[in-house]
Amino acid sequence: MKYYILILISFTCLSPLYSQILYTQTVEDLKSYKKNSTDIIKEANDIVVSKEVFSIVNKTMFEVSKDKHDYVSMASYWWPNPKTENGLPYVVKDGELNEEVYENYRDFKQLVEFSKSIKTLGIAYYLSRDSKYILEAERKLRGWFVDDETKMNPNMNHSQFIKGINQGRIEGIIDARYFIDVIEGIDLLSMDGGFNRSLGNSLQNWFRQFLIWMETSTIGKRGFQLKNNIATSYHLQRMVYNTFIGKSNKAIEVYEGDFSKLFDNQIDSKGAQPLELKRTKAYGYSTSNLGYLKKGITLASNLRGADVHLNGNRHNKVIKAQEFIDNRLKK
16 A cells, blocks of 8 residues: 655746645546546636635634734634533533534635635646636635735634633644645646746745744644644644745655654554544544645655655554554444
8 A cells, every 4th residue: 555656747847946746646646636637627617717716804703813814713613601601611512513613703614715726726727737727826826825905814823712711722723734735736836837936936935934933933833742633734734834935854854753753653553543533523533634644754755756664664554544444434
C-alpha cells in the first residue's frame, strides 16, 4: 500500500517560489481529476458564471471581535447551558452539532466554499488550460486575501470560540485546513506562468504573516501543545505554508520534528488511534487524522524528490492504522 508517490512535474513556474510540486496531491489524485473531468469542468464553469465573491466582512455578530476582517467561528459541539437563565457558559455535547454555528456565524461556511472553489478552478485549468479559470480565481483570491474592503486578517484569534468561556481558541486552527485546497489550486493555476505575479507575491505575504501568527502569537503557538487530529492539522499546515512561501527546508524540518512525533504518539502497536477513539465520532476522526498524516508524508516525499520511508516505521504505522479503521467499520 503506497501513500507517498513522487509527482514532481516540470511546469513553467510563476516564480522561483512556486515549485510546482502539487503539495499533498498524488498521482492518483491527478488521474481522478482526468477521470471526472466532465463533472469538474461543469462545476468550474458554474463558479465562473456565478462570479460569487466570498468574504468574511458581511458578518453581523460582533461579540468577540469588533473588526469585521477578523475570522470568527463558533465551536461546533457547544450548546446553551440548561442550568442557567442566559445559557452561559455553554456546555459541550461531543458529536452533536449546534446549528447556531452555521446560522449565526457564517465565516467558516464562507471559508470552505471559497477554498473549494479555488481548488476546483485550479483543477479545471489543469484539465483544460482555459485562462478564464485563472481570471476568476484571481478575482476571488483578491477578495479574500488582498482587497482592503474584504480581506481576512492573517490570524484565527477568534476561531471556534465558546460562549461564556473564551473569545477564541487554538483548536479552531482546524478550520484553516481548507487553505491547503487554496494553495493546491494556486499551484495548478500557475503551472504555465499565467497566474498574476503581483497577486502571487501578495498571497505569499499573507501566508507568511499567517504562519508568523501560528508560530509566535499567544494563541497560535499553543498549537505546539496539541496532541490529537488538530495537532496533525496544525503541523501539516505549517509544512504547506512554509513550502508556499519558499521555505521548503523549513517544511522538511517540521516534518522531521513535530510532525513525525505524531506517528508514535497517535498510533499504537495495533494501529488504533487512542486520542481519536475517545471521541463520539471515533472512526470519523480517526480517518481524518490518518488523512492528515498521509498528506504530510506525500508533501515530504514531493519536496525531497523521492519516497519518504525513513526507517519504515511511519509507513507501517499508516498501513496498520488504515487496516484498523477498515476492519472496525466492517463490523
